[in-house]
Amino acid sequence: MKKYIIQSIRLTLVLIVLLCIIYPISIALAGKLSKGNGGGEKIAKNGKTVGYSLLGQSFTKPEYFWGRPSAVGYNAAGSAGSNKGPSNPDYLKEVQSRIDTLLKYNPALKKSDIPADMVTASGSGLDPNISEQGAAIQIARVAKTRNISEEKVKELVAVNTLKPLMGLFGPSSVNVLKLNLALDNL
Numbered sequence: 001m002k003k004y005i006i007q008s009i010r011l012t013l014v015l016i017v018l019l020c021i022i023y024p025i026s027i028a029l030a031g032k033l034s035k036g037n038g039g040g041e042k043i044a045k046n047g048k049t050v051g052y053s054l055l056g057q058s059f060t061k062p063e064y065f066w067g068r069p070s071a072v073g074y075n076a077a078g079s080a081g082s083n084k085g086p087s088n089p090d091y092l093k094e095v096q097s098r099i100d101t102l103l104k105y106n107p108a109l110k111k112s113d114i115p116a117d118m119v120t121a122s123g124s125g126l127d128p129n130i131s132e133q134g135a136a137i138q139i140a141r142v143a144k145t146r147n148i149s150e151e152k153v154k155e156l157v158a159v160n161t162l163k164p165l166m167g168l169f170g171p172s173s174v175n176v177l178k179l180n181l182a183l184d185n186l
Contacts, residue, residue: 043178055126066138067177106138132171
């Protein structure tokens with residue numbers, strides 16, 4: 001019995017050192033070596049931080065590109081999905097409301113042309129990117145509201161499109177905050 005108690009205490013001490021000291025220090029060091037030094041990749045405008053490249057924000061004005069809906073109100077402290085399935089009536093009402101809003105502000109748009117990422121929240125509820133199609137369906141609205149040519153807005157979307165990693169991994173996407181800041185700089 002004494003043999004098992006000593007082994008248990010040793011294992012506990014090893015795990016305490018490993019999980020409470022070595023692991024947190026290694027994660028902190030990895031963060032310090034990343035962009036933003038572990039504090040997130042800040043995006044600034046006129047020397048003032050306006051957001052982070054990996055956290056979505058709410059844009060609702062028609063002169064801006066709108067991001068992916070958030071299940072948590074873009075609150076980074078409560079990152080989560082909605083946990084509502086496609087048969088949940090409340091969820092279906094939310095999605096329909098988002099579709100109606102898109103159709104209202106983009107009158108030339110057909111319901112069948114709306115990509116899923118524009119009406120459904122991501123798993124984290126904080127996705128900063130939309131698909132290329134999600135940006136494309138908003139070009140006419142943004143150009144008209146800002147009184148600039150659609151071609152100029154298309155060029156801006158193309159410049160701000162992130163291609164798949166090594167041309168293989170993941171879809172092309174557009175960071176909404178960066179795109180909207182680029183629009184403001186026109």
